[in-house]
Amino acid sequence: MSADKVKGHLDLLLLAVLSTEPGHGYAVITQLRERTDGLLDLTEGAVYPALHRLEDLGFLASEWHPVNGRRRRLYRLTSSGHRALAHQRAEWQSLTQAISNVVRSSLAGTAEA
Amino acid sequence: MDRQGDSPIGFYLDDLFAATRALPPRDARYLLAETEAHLRDAADAATASGAQPYEAELAALAAFGTVDDLVPRERQRIRVPLRTLAGQVLRSGMLLGATGAMAVGASGVVAGLIYLIGGANSVTTVPATVLTPHNCARWLSQQAAASCHQAALSDWAFETVYSRLALGLVGILLLIAYRFSKRGRTGNSGLTPIVTDTAAALAFAVAGLWTAGLGVDAMIGSGGQGAGQWLSAAPIALAAAAVYCARLAKRIREEPVR
Numbered sequence: 001m002s003a004d005k006v007k008g009h010l011d012l013l014l015l016a017v018l019s020t021e022p023g024h025g026y027a028v029i030t031q032l033r034e035r036t037d038g039l040l041d042l043t044e045g046a047v048y049p050a051l052h053r054l055e056d057l058g059f060l061a062s063e064w065h066p067v068n069g070r071r072r073r074l075y076r077l078t079s080s081g082h083r084a085l086a087h088q089r090a091e092w093q094s095l096t097q098a099i100s101n102v103v104r105s106s107l108a109g110t111a112e113a
Numbered sequence: 114m115d116r117q118g119d120s121p122i123g124f125y126l127d128d129l130f131a132a133t134r135a136l137p138p139r140d141a142r143y144l145l146a147e148t149e150a151h152l153r154d155a156a157d158a159a160t161a162s163g164a165q166p167y168e169a170e171l172a173a174l175a176a177f178g179t180v181d182d183l184v185p186r187e188r189q190r191i192r193v194p195l196r197t198l199a200g201q202v203l204r205s206g207m208l209l210g211a212t213g214a215m216a217v218g219a220s221g222v223v224a225g226l227i228y229l230i231g232g233a234n235s236v237t238t239v240p241a242t243v244l245t246p247h248n249c250a251r252w253l254s255q256q257a258a259a260s261c262h263q264a265a266l267s268d269w270a271f272e273t274v275y276s277r278l279a280l281g282l283v284g285i286l287l288l289i290a291y292r293f294s295k296r297g298r299t300g301n302s303g304l305t306p307i308v309t310d311t312a313a314a315l316a317f318a319v320a321g322l323w324t325a326g327l328g329v330d331a332m333i334g335s336g337g338q339g340a341g342q343w344l345s346a347a348p349i350a351l352a353a354a355a356v357y358c359a360r361l362a363k364r365i366r367e368e369p370v371r
Contacts, residue, residue: 025147026154045178049186070150
């Protein structure tokens with residue numbers, strides 16, 4: 001899946017990954033890759049401005065910690081972040097449901113024809 | 114290979130360092146540190162999978178994207194458009210204004226109770242200079258009172274209570290308008306909560322201490338006459354200041370200021 005398709009949903013993806021446990025940027029990207037079986041073709045560097053923006057919005061908080069001998073910035077969801085995730089998740093589910101309904105009806109139409 | 118100098122990652126970090134000079138120092142420092150940790154992790158993972166160190170670094174850089182792609186995104190994040198900033202100030206102003214007006218409304222309720230218990234004299238004072246024949250004729254025409262002074266007291270006490278209640282109503286309407294202005298937006302749509310909470314805590318604390326001081330002064334200096342107009346406001350303002358201080362402390366604990 002191209003980066004363009006991911007672009008509009010990057011916030012949701014990052015919030016969803018960090019909702020399970022705090023993580024640094026590389027771990028977040030690794031998680032995204034593993035959970036999507038490598039389907040998401042994401043420019044890894046783009047994740048950092050997005051994480052910083054989510055922190056500016058108050059959805060994430062970060063602290064520096066040494067992990068495996070390297071200093072890393074660990075991000076975690078704040079209570080506002082959990083609320084934003086719930087909101088964006090609900091929007092996403094409505095959108096996918098609506099698109100799915102249309103696609104399914106077109107499939108049914110094709111089958112009847 | 115010299116990991117800090119003549120390596121692909123080293124060169125990339127040099128370029129990134131040069132490109133981030135326009136960023137605020139802390140943002141630049143954080144971005145450099147995070148980028149280096151990320152690239153070293155990615156290169157280590159590739160090496161562990163069997164790649165040669167040099168190729169592993171190249172692969173890490175290819176996946177990460179170019180400096181020209183990364184830095185403008187970061188700059189764009191940091192730059193707040195004037196229109197967005199104006200909107201944030203307006204929405205925060207609406208929320209703070211609504212809170213302040215509702216606090217005044219609540220003080221009107223307290224002033225009303227003091228009025229019912231202690232009479233008009235307890236919530237207002239009328240200086241002798243306003244007791245002109247013209248004013249007295251107007252006040253006495255509006256109500257049955259034993260004297261012009263009594264009529265003036267009732268009129269002013271009534272205004273003290275009802276003008277505050279009216280302002281409280283304006284606050285509720287402003288809050289509704291604020292909620293409407295937030296529709297369709299996720300999260301905070303105003304200024305940073307730490308900024309607004311600090312402003313509100315300070316404003317309420319100053320108002321609370323100021324009105325408490327005036328109330329105590331009226332109790333001591335004027336035998337309590339008119340003290341209710343101040344003492345009805347002080348506890349509300351101080352309680353609001355305490356609430357905002359508690360919120361602020363919680364936010365600072367949860368989201369440390371960078």
